[in-house]
Amino acid sequence: MEPKVLVINHEKCTGCRRCELVCSVYHEGVSNPSKARIKVEKWEWEGLYIPMTCRQCIDAPCMNVCPVKAIYRNEEEGRVHVDHDICIGCRSCVAVCPFGAMNFNPSEKRVFKCDLCSGEPQCVRFCDMKAVDFVTPSKESLIKKRNAAKKIADAKKLATTMSYEA
């Protein structure tokens, strides 16, 4: 079966940051957005909020750069995993991640990243807007197609109504 991934629709994000909250509580037992695996980046003056988290890359730069091979892909679960027993804390993965999704916890001196909550991502569970969703990659493009088509359909409907009124 095709494993699911986190899919983010930033247009739906209301910027509430509950995803950050539940993520840090679930993983660390503390409320602390700086320890969350997901972070909502904001352009407040334009009302734009973009949740950022690990994309679980197929050809993951973090995995490729790791000098001790502590990072590998779990193909069954579709996620990139850090083995902390092997990790030497060099932070090369933090440096190379194109999304800033690999984080470093200074008090515990170790990197951390999204682990999809072992199959039930809390950010998805708590996001009423479904700005963060958990679907298969092939479905992601189907959903996007449908949404884009809806905009065209709406414009078409509007145009038809207007010409009828005229």
Added chain:
Amino acid sequence: MALDRKVAIVNLSTGKIDIKPISLEVRKKFLGGRGLAAYLLYKYVKPGCDPMGPDNAVIFSAGILGGTLASAGSRTDVMCKNPLTGLLGSGNMGGFFAPELRFAGFDHIVVLGKAPKPVYIWVNDGVVEIRDAKNLWGKSVTEAQWAVREELGDPDIKCAVCGPAAEKGVRYANVMTGIKNSNGRGGGGSVMGSKNLKMVAARGTMDIKIAHPMEALEFDKRYIEQITSAKVNQTMGALGTPFIWGATNSWGGLRTNNFQYNQLLYCDEIEPESIDEWSKKSVGEYNMTACFGCQVHCRAKYKIPDTPLARKFGVVGNYDEGPEYTSQGAFCCEPGCTRLDTLLICNHLVDQYGVDNLEIGHMIAWAMELYEEGILTNKDTGGLELRFGNDEALIEMIHQICNRSTPLGNILAEGGIRAAEKIGKNSIKYLVHVKGMGNLHSDERATPGLALNIAVASRGSDHLRSRPAIDLYHLPVDVLRKIYSSPVPYDGPLSSDHTEYIGKPWQVYWHENCYMAVDCLGTCKYHTTFLGATLPNFEDWSKVLYYNTGLEMSPKDIWDVAERCNIVERLFNIREGMKKDDPYKGEILVDRYFNEPARRGAPDVVGKTIDRQKFIEMRAEFYKYRGCDEDGVPKPETLKRLGLENIDKEPSLV
């Protein structure tokens, strides 16, 4: 621990900063947020001080559930002695400041004294600093926030900031955060301005340990569902707080043309559905934004449309959020205006100036009535036709007041009672206020329960301190009984009819405790028994508090905290000169409520006034429940029961 956050006492005159812990004993007595702030205010403000002088304090507070899993633990309370009323000043805002303050290690920042030049306070991971604000002073609410992020190099800094109105000494200036979250009504911004304090900026990466994380997550899911499934919150999530307008303007509960009418006619353009339509058109289908940790998302985003008025004032295309229900009141029904662009422009201006929308709208509407009555003339207005329904004059007056740039603007910036003294000619007769604070745009002539609420509200005429808003739903008595008999028994009368007087004093008393409790917790009022009868209150909070903080407090324990904190606020007001029948500082309505019948609205509202005798009886009954004597002064046994008998003598517990 969620309980280990601290209090910083910052003296701007001396530059001294004291950091103090909050003991468990204090937590159990006051919880946090507004409740503990009231105690700090009582202890740190010099009795009888000039609110705009160095002896006043301004206190920034997060609630005990701020930044935890509790739904919308986002609220910031700001307290001071209010320059407008000379009594308790307190405001409450959403946004992201309070959680950030807690992540930075603090629950309360108490600011005393006055800085010799503009400064700001920087709170970062347990450290508090006073810094030079020369690059921030003079900047608008949003510009100042972006500038401090630039200066300190961190885009995630959250600010409690005052705007140009506060710097100019307008007596009803707000503390603001983000684009539009407003700590209104309390004059906190004005006090910041008087202290040369531009902002408190916070950034934190410290843990708030959740006492029972997995149980908290599970309970949270259920708690949020309880909140978001309510019809009222679904409506609010779609239309924002303007949704309230649909009911209140329908039956005739909005003061229109100052107080001449009680319904704004043919106002389809500024009805919530129309606002929503424009919002979506200007920012897209997903047009709602939310405060920290909230799934209701009741704040709309918008851009100002390209209209002649927007062009004239140079604000075409500007981004803002809201408008809230209160802006509809301040810039539509009170001044008698019905245009959407006016509403959106005014809302934007008050957000940028950092001024209280309700108070400024109320002042302008009052001036409009004075102008139409001939008390103010063209000579006073500099030729401005200050008539009801003159959109341009309304916008112009906002500029004049916030900049204090004209004689009339300067007078109106002082607030109603001071302005009435200057204008004279019986102008006070037209002013609709309690304790010197302008009333919300609601007209309570058909709703005695709500009338009692605004009269006894601790910060002056106000709807967020004790309003039994669900009274308007005509709920069956057995439902009312369930709500109002918990967590303490009540077997007195209750009525489903909101035009009645019986049972209302208990409801006002109950809601006063309910809202105090939610303000101590630091969560949102829309998540409790305010606009929805099925939303969480004491019983639910007992669980939320336990799972998140580990504090074991029964619903009755939380109720007792609320009682205590309400009494502290009352003691503060009495100390600063509140007397129940004082027309300026009392708990009484202006004569217009008793003498002028409502003329518009639903048939049963037409002709309504408040019955003075019955009103006085309601107030007396309320005092009785509150543990006060017939003058509204807390009885010695009440103080003893709540452990407040030594509040004057004891050294501050924090």
Added chain:
Amino acid sequence: MSEDRSTAESLRSTRTYGQVRCMNPSCMGRITPDPGAPKAKCPRCGSEWRIFWVKPGFPRVKGPVWETSQKLAQEKWAAIQAQAQQKKEEN
């Protein structure tokens, strides 16, 4: 901590759907607008309301039908005035 339902949670069963309340205080009767209808008239008191649909099956009162509402208010005001006049004459 007990897992039983709080008062607020138990009151959820009292929520009603698909209806609005008449906004006239002495009436407050429940009105069920026709699906998608832009207006609804109260069968009890004659007040008439403009309806907005938050989503299908979820109506709300947007505002009064101005003409009906104005007419009813003016009639009531005239009646009050007449009553006051009569009282004055009696005295």
